[in-house]
Amino acid sequence: MDGRERKPLVNPRGNCGVKTMLIEQTLFGTTDKVADAIKLLRDHEPPEGYYLCFSGGKDSVVIYDLAVKAGVKFDVHHNVTTVEPPELMRFVLSLFPNNDIKESPRFTMAQLIVKNKIPPLRNIRYCCAELKERGGRGRVKLTGIRAEESPRRAKRPKFELSPDKRTSFVHVIKDWSEHDVWEYIRENNLPYCSLYDEGFKRIGCVLCPFQNFASTQRDLERFPAIVDYYRRACRKSYEVNQMTFNKGRQTWQSGDDMFNWWINERRGRYIAEDCNSIPLFSEDDGSVL
Numbered sequence: 001m002d003g004r005e006r007k008p009l010v011n012p013r014g015n016c017g018v019k020t021m022l023i024e025q026t027l028f029g030t031t032d033k034v035a036d037a038i039k040l041l042r043d044h045e046p047p048e049g050y051y052l053c054f055s056g057g058k059d060s061v062v063i064y065d066l067a068v069k070a071g072v073k074f075d076v077h078h079n080v081t082t083v084e085p086p087e088l089m090r091f092v093l094s095l096f097p098n099n100d101i102k103e104s105p106r107f108t109m110a111q112l113i114v115k116n117k118i119p120p121l122r123n124i125r126y127c128c129a130e131l132k133e134r135g136g137r138g139r140v141k142l143t144g145i146r147a148e149e150s151p152r153r154a155k156r157p158k159f160e161l162s163p164d165k166r167t168s169f170v171h172v173i174k175d176w177s178e179h180d181v182w183e184y185i186r187e188n189n190l191p192y193c194s195l196y197d198e199g200f201k202r203i204g205c206v207l208c209p210f211q212n213f214a215s216t217q218r219d220l221e222r223f224p225a226i227v228d229y230y231r232r233a234c235r236k237s238y239e240v241n242q243m244t245f246n247k248g249r250q251t252w253q254s255g256d257d258m259f260n261w262w263i264n265e266r267r268g269r270y271i272a273e274d275c276n277s278i279p280l281f282s283e284d285d286g287s288v289l
């Protein structure tokens with residue numbers, strides 16, 4: 001698909017705007033983050049075009065619009081994780097009604113839970129590599145990750161290579177704040193997922209183990225069908241594996257017991273940060289950067 005044919009995202013609530021400035025005063029003078037981002041995209045455009053990672057979140061809406069404004073070649077890819085909020089899926093479909101950006105996973109989250117004998121945890125994070133970060137090997141991947149999202153992300157360079165050095169990443173809005181992102185969306189009248197209007201600050205996989213306690217509680221109430229999906233996956237995992245995990249160091253009496261442990265005990269320890277989708281690009285060696 002030739003990215004040059006991609007059109008600006010259209011907000012059903014109004015026309016797409018054309019404002020392209022995000023001025024910031026620094027010690028070294030005035031900078032325009034939008035102009036900088038567009039220049040960066042143009043300067044580093046690969047001959048085959050960018051592989052644009054489109055999650056459907058606010059940051060991906062911005063990088064899509066920047067790529068259109070820069071006039072660079074790109075193709076869009078949305079990795080379906082099978083545990084995204086239905087509102088997010090509907091939003092992506094509303095933008096791309098042909099569904100031509102959808103990348104289906106080899107395994108669903110439920111299958112991964114059975115395969116790995118345990119739901120994903122921060123220290124057992126098999127799912128991002130399989131569900132979120134696959135695809136684009138050997139390409140230049142355009143992402144919407146930002147330094148503000150976590151100390152780990154703040155340390156990442158704007159350009160980087162995968163561990164096997166085959167895939168490049170350009171984090172074009174790495175230095176943008178959340179305020180910058182929203183200002184750009186509003187100034188340009190870009191569409192965004194309705195969950196943000198409900199107070200969601202980040203949107204990604206429901207019950208992601210990188211969420212904090214409050215977000216976990218919110219997901220339990222807000223997305224009962226996906227909660228039930230996880231519960232059934234735990235039951236299946238217990239039924240298939242009839243097992244204890246980690247050489248007997250963790251045992252469950254049933255699939256429901258596994259699910260409750262996952263929600264209440266194991267996850268409850270993590271309350272410090274809310275970092276949905278923190279793992280990044282580990283498809284090559286299964287490790288998490």
Ligand code: SF4
Pocket residue numbers: 081120125127128129131132204205207208209210276277278279
């Ligand atoms: S965002 Fe969270 S739940 Fe989704 S694939 Fe990554 S670690 Fe797993």
